[in-house]
Structures are given as structure tokens and as C-alpha cells.
Amino acid sequence: MLETFIASSREAFQCSFIITLLLLYPELKNRPGYVRSLVAGVASAFIAGFAVGYLPALGPNVIGNETWVFWRLFFDSLVFYISVFMAITSPGFSGRPLSAALCLLGFSAFFFEARALGFLARDIGIMQEKVAGTALAGISGAVLGFVPLFCVKGILNRIPVEKAFTSASLVMTFGALRFMLGGVSELEKGNIVSELQRGILVFMEAAVRKLQAALLMSGHAFIKVPFAALADFIAGDRTALTLTVIFIMTPPLFILLTLFARPDPLLHDLEAGAQKRREISFFRKDLVNHSIPALSVFIMLTVMLHEGNMAMNPLYDPPPSPVRELEGEKVVRVPFSDISDKKLKKYVYYQILFLIALKPDGTAGVALDQCEICRPAKWNKDALGYAQKGENLICKYCMTPIAMHTLNNPGGCNPIPVPFKLEDGQIVIEVEELITTYKKAEALEKKGTHL
Amino acid sequence: MSRNIVLRYASSWRAFTVLCLAVCALYMHFCFGEDPYAKWSSFLLSSAVGTMLYLCLAANLFFITLRAILERFGKTAAGLDEIRSMDTFIELRSSGENDLEAISEWFKTKGFRPDILKQGMTATKNSFSIIPGTVLRLGLVIFMAALLISVNYRKTDERVLHKNAPSVLFDKDLELMSIEHKIPDEFLQVGEESIFRLDRVAARLRAKDGVFVVSSGYPVRHEGVYYRISDIGIAQQAAITIDHAKIADNLDLKILPPGKTDTVTSGLDGTALVVSLDPEKTSRKGLVSGSLYDLKNPKYKIDVQKNKKKVSEFVLKPYEKAALGNTSVNLGGHSFFVKVTAVSDPALPWLYAGFVLIISGSGLMLSRFFWYEKKVCALAHEGRIFVGYSEEFFKKWGIMKFHNRREDIESLLQKGTTSDVVL
Numbered sequence: 001m002l003e004t005f006i007a008s009s010r011e012a013f014q015c016s017f018i019i020t021l022l023l024l025y026p027e028l029k030n031r032p033g034y035v036r037s038l039v040a041g042v043a044s045a046f047i048a049g050f051a052v053g054y055l056p057a058l059g060p061n062v063i064g065n066e067t068w069v070f071w072r073l074f075f076d077s078l079v080f081y082i083s084v085f086m087a088i089t090s091p092g093f094s095g096r097p098l099s100a101a102l103c104l105l106g107f108s109a110f111f112f113e114a115r116a117l118g119f120l121a122r123d124i125g126i127m128q129e130k131v132a133g134t135a136l137a138g139i140s141g142a143v144l145g146f147v148p149l150f151c152v153k154g155i156l157n158r159i160p161v162e163k164a165f166t167s168a169s170l171v172m173t174f175g176a177l178r179f180m181l182g183g184v185s186e187l188e189k190g191n192i193v194s195e196l197q198r199g200i201l202v203f204m205e206a207a208v209r210k211l212q213a214a215l216l217m218s219g220h221a222f223i224k225v226p227f228a229a230l231a232d233f234i235a236g237d238r239t240a241l242t243l244t245v246i247f248i249m250t251p252p253l254f255i256l257l258t259l260f261a262r263p264d265p266l267l268h269d270l271e272a273g274a275q276k277r278r279e280i281s282f283f284r285k286d287l288v289n290h291s292i293p294a295l296s297v298f299i300m301l302t303v304m305l306h307e308g309n310m311a312m313n314p315l316y317d318p319p320p321s322p323v324r325e326l327e328g329e330k331v332v333r334v335p336f337s338d339i340s341d342k343k344l345k346k347y348v349y350y351q352i353l354f355l356i357a358l359k360p361d362g363t364a365g366v367a368l369d370q371c372e373i374c375r376p377a378k379w380n381k382d383a384l385g386y387a388q389k390g391e392n393l394i395c396k397y398c399m400t401p402i403a404m405h406t407l408n409n410p411g412g413c414n415p416i417p418v419p420f421k422l423e424d425g426q427i428v429i430e431v432e433e434l435i436t437t438y439k440k441a442e443a444l445e446k447k448g449t450h451l
Numbered sequence: 452m453s454r455n456i457v458l459r460y461a462s463s464w465r466a467f468t469v470l471c472l473a474v475c476a477l478y479m480h481f482c483f484g485e486d487p488y489a490k491w492s493s494f495l496l497s498s499a500v501g502t503m504l505y506l507c508l509a510a511n512l513f514f515i516t517l518r519a520i521l522e523r524f525g526k527t528a529a530g531l532d533e534i535r536s537m538d539t540f541i542e543l544r545s546s547g548e549n550d551l552e553a554i555s556e557w558f559k560t561k562g563f564r565p566d567i568l569k570q571g572m573t574a575t576k577n578s579f580s581i582i583p584g585t586v587l588r589l590g591l592v593i594f595m596a597a598l599l600i601s602v603n604y605r606k607t608d609e610r611v612l613h614k615n616a617p618s619v620l621f622d623k624d625l626e627l628m629s630i631e632h633k634i635p636d637e638f639l640q641v642g643e644e645s646i647f648r649l650d651r652v653a654a655r656l657r658a659k660d661g662v663f664v665v666s667s668g669y670p671v672r673h674e675g676v677y678y679r680i681s682d683i684g685i686a687q688q689a690a691i692t693i694d695h696a697k698i699a700d701n702l703d704l705k706i707l708p709p710g711k712t713d714t715v716t717s718g719l720d721g722t723a724l725v726v727s728l729d730p731e732k733t734s735r736k737g738l739v740s741g742s743l744y745d746l747k748n749p750k751y752k753i754d755v756q757k758n759k760k761k762v763s764e765f766v767l768k769p770y771e772k773a774a775l776g777n778t779s780v781n782l783g784g785h786s787f788f789v790k791v792t793a794v795s796d797p798a799l800p801w802l803y804a805g806f807v808l809i810i811s812g813s814g815l816m817l818s819r820f821f822w823y824e825k826k827v828c829a830l831a832h833e834g835r836i837f838v839g840y841s842e843e844f845f846k847k848w849g850i851m852k853f854h855n856r857r858e859d860i861e862s863l864l865q866k867g868t869t870s871d872v873v874l
Contacts, residue, residue: 067483074479203478206488214601214802216670216679216794222708223649223667223683263539263847266854337485391644425485 004121004134005141007186011113012145014181015042018109018174020149024161025170027094028102037099041106046142049111053118054135065119065322069188072112073195076182079108080175083251086168087258109178116184117142123322127350169293172251176297179248180304187322193244193308194318201240202341208235248301256294259287315387315394320346320353320369325431332434334427339364344388349431352438354418355386356427357393357407364427365407367415368441374398374413386415416441462514470508477501496602509595516588523581529571529828534839537828539850541857543836546864550836553863554829563827571830580822580843587812594805600798608793611703612654613686614786620793621676628655628662630787632683636747640709640730642739647708652683654789665791670799677799682790683707685749687769688783691717691724693755698722703788706751709744725754729766753780825849836864 019042028034085091093101121138125131165173179192208231212218219228233239265283267276323332338345339358346355346369353369369385374397376383383397392401393415400413408417418437420429460466477494481487494501534540551572555565563574610618612627619625631653638647653666656678663673670677684705691699698717704726705713712727729752730742744750753765755778763775772781796802823843830837838860842849 070482199482203488210488210492211806214598215806216677216792216796216799218681220667220682222645222647223652223680226668261845261847263850335485 001130001134001137004124005137007120007184008117008138008141009145011117011184012142013148015110015113016146016149018177019106020156021173022170024156024159025165026162029157034099034102037102038106041103042110045107045111046114049114050118053115054122065188068112068115069183072182073192075108076175076178079171079178080251083168083172083175084254086171087255112182113184116187120184120187163289164292166290169255172255173293173297176300180300191308192248193305196247197240197244198341198343200243201237204239205235245305252294252297256291259290315389316344317387318344318346320348323347323349330431332429332431336364336422336425336427344393349434352434353385354434355415357404359407360405366418366420366427366429367407368418368438369415370441371395371413371415372411372444458514458518461511462518464515467511467515470504470511473504474508496599505595505599509592512588513592516585519581520585523578529573529830531830531832531837534828534830534837537839538841538846539853540837540839543838543861543864545831545834545836550864551829551831554838554860557863558827571828574827576825577822578824580819580824583812583815583819586808586815590805590808590812593801594809597798597801597805601796601802605794605796609790611788611790613788620791621795623658626657628657630654630789632787634746638709638744638746640742640744645708645710652680652789654680675795677794677796679792680789681792684788685785686788687785690781692779693722694777699724721758723756725756727752749785
């Protein structure tokens with residue numbers, strides 16, 4: 001229950017932080033109608049989202065979690081890119097259209113988190129057999145999360161936000177903050193960087209291979225083909241990362257560029273030197289102030305890039321996606337296409353963490369995210385399991401490389417294999433076998449470390 | 452008039468953005484299912500709605516290019532409204548009839564190409580900076596059109612060709628005369644990942660009207676059909692029997708690079724042969740292992756499987772035979788085979804043309820950082836001279852530069868200005 005309460009209050013606090021930023025904008029300050037629209041959007045997002053996540057009849061089954069992450073990232077990206085449109089066209093709308101836009105913005109700021117919180121509350125409630133209690137904890141946590149916003153409202157009103165923000169840069173900052181703070185970390189860690197990079201990689205690889213086939217120049221495993229190296233480069237990780245960087249850096253750079261491309265004030269008509277200096281000084285100060293949001297977002301996204309990417313940490317350790325059996329079935333199904341990008345994937349069935357990866361021979365490997373030997377201490381529990389480095393799995397605790405083709409082989413440093421079968425392009429794991437394998441692994445007398 | 456409106460909409464960048472977003476939205480729609488790219492491209496290139504969307508996008512790109520060329524090189528007199536809508540303009544007192552000539556002469560010395568029309572003057576610089584964008588867009592249009600034709604009209608055939616064995620590809624009798632390759636007699640594989648590489652594989656083919664060479668590089672055209680080598684492997688003569696029933700004879704083995712296995716299904720139910728090259732020698736030093744393969748006289752590891760369970764295993768060289776239980780293997784000589792892909796596609800040259808233009812256009816686009824159009828328009832109107840200036844990019848610096856030159860223009864007319872406006 002405490003976990004649900006903490007997650008809810010944290011997410012609500014993060015949302016209130018973003019909403020505060022919007023409320024500080026002069027166009028909204030002291031305009032109760034607009035504020036009401038924004039708050040109504042957030043409130044309806046909480047009610048609708050929590051209900052969809054909590055009530056199985058309203059929300060889709062758990063496999064749909066990835067779809068929810070997709071839509072969250074899609075809407076956040078949409079808002080992020082609307083800032084570019086605003087920077088180009090400078091739309092000046094007010095009244096009802098603005099109220100509606102603010103209501104939508106408020107809705108998108110909390111709906112996806114509320115859904116995830118509802119789902120989390122239900123999931124933890126079932127595990128702890130306190131379904132109503134966790135729901136109550138979730139709702140009260142969310143309400144508590146918004147309290148600081150009301151407490152500091154008076155102080156925040158004195159901050160001269162208008163000096164730094166234009167409507168375009170405000171929307172851009174909203175989008176960037178959603179990228180940073182969006183999602184409930186206990187359930188989904190769908191970072192825009194990793195998700196987008198993965199999507200671009202899949203698209204580019206398919207597109208390049210089709211292009212090679214169209215030009216009758218398909219690549220070969222060992223015969224040199226003209227432009228094959230270029231094709232491999234374009235279809236590779238680096239290009240996907242480059243395109244991801246371009247995607248997330250375009251709005252701040254564009255806004256910065258429009259600011260700096262403004263012509264300097266023309267001072268031919270001004271006689272007095274002091275007046276000229278004042279004009280120039282005002283122009284420069286304005287430029288610096290308006291650059292602050294774009295530069296802050298730029299720094300924020302750079303940090304996020306490094307956080308989400310392997311540039312700083314060469315180990316690829318994806319967050320686990322929750323999976324459950326479908327209604328009326330006693331098996332967990334994962335689409336084979338999930339691993340087609342050759343990246344390690346992790347899944348969690350209640351508390352059982354397992355991994356699936358594509359082996360070099362094109363078959364799948366399924367195993368628990370633990371071996372028979374290592375069991376890190378509780379304070380070091382993040383070191384449990386495996387990450388990917390190139391063609392190998394790496395034990396995060398003892399850093400032993402495991403060749404990917406040995407996945408499914410039991411013993412030693414290898415992850416404990418889980419029986420599975422392939423059916424209609426899906427990896428099918430019997431729930432009973434998964435639980436049995438997990439229980440056996442937990443019962444093993446591990447030595448803690450062999451280092 | 453209506454034709455102009457149609458052209459304006461058809462060639463608008465907004466229409467291009469909308470069409471691109473529609474294409475992206477379609478891809479996202481297919482992302483929720485299996486193999487999204489294949490379904491997306493199939494929808495765009497094979498379904499009626501998709502093809503319409505695709506053709507609209509190609510046509511839009513074509514009209515954008517056409518309009519850009521017409522606007523760039525079409526001679527129009529500089530009107531007052533046009534001058535006022537430029538990046539910046541100045542208004543000067545006219546000093547006489549030759550003002551426009553004086554201004555045009557002055558801009559000529561700055562590298563502009565002036566053109567004096569009825570009442571006004573237009574001078575441009577770097578007009579040909581349109582080339583990179585035009586090349587890129589035309590490349591895209593040609594490639595898109597060719598791809599549509601190719602997807603719908605391409606016919607493909609593929610055959611494994613053995614030396615001196617006649618074969619038929621697209622109803623054409625062909626005979627493989629020789630294979631050129633640089634497969635080494637011995638190959639040392641170090642580490643887990645294959646390091647086996649071949650620079651080029653070529654084959655001489657005899658057709659009815661003569662001999663031609665196909666290779667693993669660019670496709671070769673012969674009698675309207677494009678040929679290319681898509682694979683090479685080992686052809687091994689063999690006689691494999693189980694219970695006196697022959698399950699396989701001549702084997703075309705795709706077991707290169709060394710380490711790769713090939714599964715040959717037999718006529719018998721559930722029986723299969725899993726063949727790979729067996730190293731002559733294997734050694735390990737520290738974490739690195741090395742395997743030496745004899746490719747001149749290869750050693751095969753043949754696993755006979757029944758219902759995916761290994762029944763027997765043989766390790767043999769050519770011209771060796773062995774028997775184990777009810778299974779016998781008798782190997783003969785070996786040679787190499789090539790797999791040739793033949794394609795009949797009227798759009799393939801256009802695909803290449805489009806591809807080359809796209810690559811060239813993309814490269815040329817880099818020049819746009821410093822190669823962009825600058826335009827000056829001047830007009831005599833009611834005793835005043837209006838001079839407008841605009842640049843394609845970096846407008847801020849263009850405006851500043853133009854205003855720095857204002858004194859020069861003033862001195863040309865020997866009069867002072869009355870006002871200046873920046874838009």
C-alpha cells in the first residue's frame with residue numbers, strides 16, 4: 001500500500017510542477033477561466049485514467065501496457081512539436097479555443113500516469129489481497145501530491161516568467177518535462193530516447209534492406225557487395241541514434257535559431273548615443289532571457305539522452321515490461337517480433353523477472369534474469385541480472401560475458417533457462433513452468449558471489 | 452486563374468507536410484501489428500488508396516520543383532507590394548531618369564545579375580542555388596515512380612547453376628562455363644564471429660547469342676534481363692541411403708562461411724541431414740579459439756536426424772564412404788555452385804537514376820549553407836525610388852549588410868533618404 005501511495009504522490013507532484021509552469025505564464029495568470037480549464041483537464045485525466053487502469057472492464061489487458069507507453073510518448077512528442085509550429089506561425093488565439101487547448105494539455109499531463117497508477121494499485125492490491133486499500137492509498141497519494149502547488153502558489157506568482165517564456169517555448173518546455181518526468185517508473189520506463197531509437201532502427205533496417213533488394217544489390221554474409229557497408233551503417237544503431245537526437249533536439253534548436261535570427265534593432269534614426277546603447281542593451285537582455293528555456297531544455301534533453309543511451313554506459317539494460325496470461329489461458333505470450341531488433345528484452349510476471357533475446361542463429365532464448373551463482377546483497381539489488389553488450393549478455397554483478405548463442409544452456413554463469421515454445425510467431429511460456437523454474441532458482445543455495 | 456490555384460495547391464509545402472504526415476500516420480497504424488514495414492509498403496504500393504496517396508506525394512514533389520524553377524527564373528517586374536514584402540526596403544528621392552540604371556550598374560559590380568523591366572529593376576545573385584534541391588527532389592520523384600512500376604511489374608527468377616550444366620532462366624537457356632572466386636585453399640577462423648570474406652564472385656554464362664559475365668557486384672543486363680550472383684556454395688556429389696532407400700544424392704550445400712550449418716531435407720518423412728564444415732584443427736589460446744578449415748578438400752560433418760533427433764553422425768572428406776547402422780554415406784567429388792538471380796524489370800535503370808540523383812542531391816545540399824539566392828528589386832514610383840532586398844537564408848545578416856550599403860546607394864542618387872522600414 002505504501003508503494004502505491006508513494007508512487008501516486010510522486011507522480012502527482014511531478015504533474016503539479018509542470019502545471020505550475022503553465023500557470024505562471026502571464027496569459028493565464030489571474031485568468032480564472034483558463035486556470036479552471038487546465039485544472040478540469042488534470043482532474044478529469046486523473047478520474048478517467050485511474051478508472052481505466054484500475055477497473056479491468058474498462059482497461060485492456062496487461063499486454064497493452066506497451067501500447068499505452070506508445071501513446072504517451074506520441075502525445076508528448078506531439079505537444080513538443082506543436083511548439084515548432086507555434087514558433088513559425090505565432091498563433092494568437094484566446095477565449096474558448098484556448099480554454100479547450102488548456103483542458104487538453106492538462107488532460108495529457110496526467111492521464112497516462114493516472115492509468116498506470118490505477119493499474120499499479122490494482123496489481124499490488126491483488127498481490128497483497130488488499131484491493132480497496134491500495135486504491136484508496138493511490139487516490140490519497142495523488143491528492144497529497146498536488147498540495148505543495150497550492151501552498152507555494154502565492155510565491156510563484158511573483159516570478160517574472162514572461163521575461164523568459166514565449167508561448168512556443170512554454171509548450172516546448174512542457175513537452176520536454178513530460179519526456180523527463182512522464183511515466184510511472186515502477187511499471188513502465190518507456191523513455192522517448194530508447195523507444196524512438198528502437199522504432200527508427202526497425203524502420204531503417206527494413207527500409208534499407210528493401211532498397212537494396214529493389215536495386216538488386218542485396219547484402220551478403222561474406223561476399224562484398226557495393227555500398228553494403230554504407231547500407232549497414234544507415235541501418236545500424238548509430239544512424240538510429242543520430243535521427244533520435246535530431247528528433248528531440250529540433251524544437252529547442254529551432255526556437256533558439258528563430259531567436260538569434262531576429263534582426264538587430266536599426267539605430268540609424270536615433271541621434272543620442274545613450275539611447276542607442278539602451279536599445280542595444282534591451283535587445284541583448286531580451287535575447288538572453290528568451291534563450292533560457294531553449295537552453296535549459298537542450299541541457300535537460302542531453303542529460304536524458306545520456307541516461308537513456310548506451311553512450312555513457314555501454315551495457316544495454318532495458319526496463320522490464322509487465323506481462324500476464326490472457327484471460328482463459330495459462331500461458332504468457334510474447335510476440336517474436338519484439339526481439340527482431342536483436343536487443344535484449346526483459347519482462348516481469350508479477351515478481352518473476354525473465355529475459356528474451358534473439359540468438360545469432362535466429363532462434364529465441366528465454367531465461368530468468370538471474371543465474372545459479374550470483375545473488376547480490378540487498379543494498380546492491382540493482383546488480384542482479386543481465387545486460388547486453390554487443391553480441392553478449394553480461395552479468396551485471398560479476399561482469400562475466402555470456403555468448404548469446406549459449407542462452408537456454410543451463411549451469412554456471414548462464415541465466416537459468418525457462419522452457420518455451422513457438423506458436424504462430426509468438427513465444428509461449430507456460431505460467432506453471434515459469435513459476436516452478438523461479439521457485440527452484442530461489443531455493444538454490446547461492447553463495448552470494450564467486451568473485 | 453483556376454489553373455494557377457490548382458498549381459499553387461498542388462505545389463505547396465503545406466500539402467507536402469500533410470501528405471508526409473498521412474504516410475507517417477499509416478506507418479504508425481501498422482506498427483501495432485507484425486512486420487509493420489512490409490505491410491506499410493505493401494499498402495502504399497499495391498492498394499488503391501495507398502497508391503493514390505503515394506502518387507499524390509510524388510506529384511506534389513514534382514510540382515514543388517516545377518514551381519521553384521518557374522519562380523526562380525520567371526521574369527516579373529518588381530511591384531511596390533513585392534518590394535514592401537521583401538526582407539527589408541528603403542525609400543529614396545529620385546534624382547532623375549537614370550536612377551534604376553545607376554543602381555543596376557552598382558549591383559552588377561557586386562556580382563548581381565540585373566534585369567531592367569518596364570518600371571522596375573530586379574537583380575539576383577546565386578540564382579542557380581536551386582540546383583541541389585531540384586536534383587534531390589527530381590531524384591525522389593524518379594525513384595518513387597520507378598519503385599511503383601518495379602513493385603508491380605518486376606519478375607524475378609532464381610536458379611542454382613552448376614558448371615557445364617544447362618539451366619533455364621526466364622525461358623532462356625544458359626550454361627555456366629566457369630566461376631571466378633578467391634576462396635582460399637585453407638582458412639583460419641579466429642574467434643566466434645566469422646571473418647570469412649570474399650571480394651568478388653563472377654561467373655561466365657553462355658547464352659544462345661554469346662557469352663557474358665555476371666558478378667556479385669552490380670547487375671548485368673543481357674537481352675533485357677538483369678543478372679546478378681546472389682550466393683555461392685559447395686556442390687557435393689553424394690549418395691546417402693537409409694535402409695537401402697536413397698535419401699539424398701547431389702547436395703548443394705550452403706555451408707559457407709565455415710561454421711555455418713545447412714539442413715537438407717530428404718524424401719523420407721521426418722529425415723533430414725544437417726551438414727557443416729568440420730575444422731582440420733582447432734586450438735585455443737586464452738579466451739580466443741582458432742579453427743583451421745581445408746576448403747580445397749573440405750571435411751564435412753553430416754548429422755542424420757529423424758524427427759529432429761540425431762540418428763547418426765559422419766565426418767567425411769570427398770571420395771570417402773562410411774556406414775553406421777542402417778545408414779550409409781558415399782561421397783564423390785565436389786565443386787562450387789553459384790546462385791544467380793535474374794530480374795526482368797523495366798524500371799530498374801530508373802531506380803538507379805533516381806538513387807544516384809538522391810545521393811548527389813543530398814551531397815549538394817550541403818552547399819546550401821553558403822550558396823543561396825540574394826535578390827534586389829528597385830522601382831521608380833511617384834518621384835521616389837524603392838529598393839528592396841531579400842536573402843534566402845541568414846536574413847538577419849543580409850538585412851544588416853544591405854543597410855550598411857545604404858550610403859553607397861544614396862551617393863549614387865546624390866540624395867538623402869526619407870525613411871527606412873524593416874519587415
